[in-house]
Amino acid sequence: MRADRLLRIVFRLQGRGVVSASTLARDLEVSTRTIRRDMEALSAAGVPVYSVRGGAGGWALVQDYRTSLTGLSTTEALAMIVGRPGGVLADLGLEDPGEDLILKLLAAIAPAAREHAEHARQRIHIDPGRYWEPVTNNPSPLLPRLLEAIWDDKIIELRYGSRPRATRTAPYGLVRKGTRWYLVGRAHDRLRMYRVSRIHDLAVTREAFSRPDDFDLATHWQQAQEEYARRFASYRIRLRLRGESLTRAGWAYARSKSFTEPDRDGWVDAEFDTEDYDSAVCLVGSLGGDVVVVSPDHLRRQLISNAARQIELNQATPPEP
Template sequence: MRASRLLTILMILQTRGRTSADRLAEELEVSVRTVYRDIDQLSAAGVPVYAETGRNGGFALLDGWKTRLNGLTAPEARALFFSGLPGPAGELGLGNEAAQAELKLLAALPADWQAEARRMSSRFHFDPRGWFQPGYKPEFLKLVAEAVWSETRIAIRYESWTDTRDRVIEPLGLVLKGGIWYVVAQREGNIRTYRLSQIQALGPTGETFTRPKDFDLPSHWVEATRQFERDIYVGTARVRASERGRRKLRDLSDTVRQAIEALTVTPDADGWAEFDVPIEEIGWASHELTRIGGDVEVLGPPELRARVVQNVQTMAQLYRVNGT
């Protein structure tokens, strides 16, 4: 904590200039006495900080002096090592660059932070892929990434759920979600999302485009995913589920999980309970609910229950025919 506080004082003095002890104490949420002790510690470490007395006095750094680590606090430095994703960087063709950047950052850190930074990178690892996924790397990932950087239009042949069409898109950003790469792009004035693995062919157009000044990729993605979930849940099903069935239902999606967690469920003596859950269109909902098995019974709507019954009967018939 103290090392972090010392660097924070250093950054405040470097970016704002002369600052009073009272102001430092307020921002750091410590006593003025602690601030004076920290200033003494900085001076002992060779930082040219001095005090000016008087009504407008305070602490300041010697003119022209700056730390090598501009604006970076100790927690922020640790976070940079904590958040490294060598897998995605490698897929983008930036594996070597990411490694070199980490080495340069490490060299810029004060000596007593380097060991801590190494511990962070050696003890935590992020794997963004789901279980049992083959680690598929989209064929055109690097080309799309280059088009994002250079703001260049690309022509793609894209296979959607309904057909395959040729399109010209203006790529605005790449997103890795659940181990799957997506490109967010502008086409005909609208912003759309394309799954990279469904791009069948890609070619450069040689044409550049102007990126919308107010476009923010993280904000857009958050809202787009929320809107997507709102749009696909078009109905409600009445179900009866065991405790294990309720856990399986929560795993279907965040929307279903939130709906179940908002309920006051009163199980019967056997642990089963009736409640409503949001569902997608009947065909997909019947597939998902059949997959859960005997821990969930669909009570309604009638067409959904009939579809689940049909799925179960088809499976039972298949096993009877095969004699197993």
């Protein structure tokens, strides 16, 4: 997301001197055009960046650039990392500090503040991908206490799911995807992932723990997502749905979902990863007349066949008196 990217650009320029736009684009996985727009935003906010022409040219910060900002509050540091996606700071029990905070702080960022911001980046990660979910969002009331324990590196004891006993966990960080929050922590010498909404009880202890120096929250989350995709084969389908049918769109059958905003007629383009063909048939069947199968073609043919069979059976069965 842009806030995190602007922060990383400043860090790279402070540490490397002149950096080419192509190098920044490759490191940050964006286009060189995006890098140029980011540089314009930084310059407009007062960050002293300038371009260097020539074969060894690129972008740089004014030499010996230092600032007067002495520190960031927890809320400000988190705002620099998460930006302002709807509800994130509110979920964590923090007030929104305002839209212009990120650029203003980047224009006045001192070493101590950078350290505080990096502390936040290693403990909160916002995945820009989305799961399909209802519009309503009821964040866990435990989130502020979890954040406190994560920020201070304190051991927690949590009761999760149907497990009767509490588990001692070293909480490394929180990840939000869509409106879902996940806790990444170490328990029983293993890194584990907890859905925060399934944590029923939480106690923050006074016992501190040491985080591994080589642990990076965003990297771990990405690797965990890739491992999940490798371990579980998926059957991907593309559908067009009436927007109101989303509330019926196969919670039991689809592992992950993505969708567009409704068009003028209320239809939504959606992709679903289902476990197999049978799960896809069940999902599509549950939507009745509110779905069009875009792909795969053989699933669409099966839907037509099933519908024809249902019509045939129901027309042949006389109604009860």
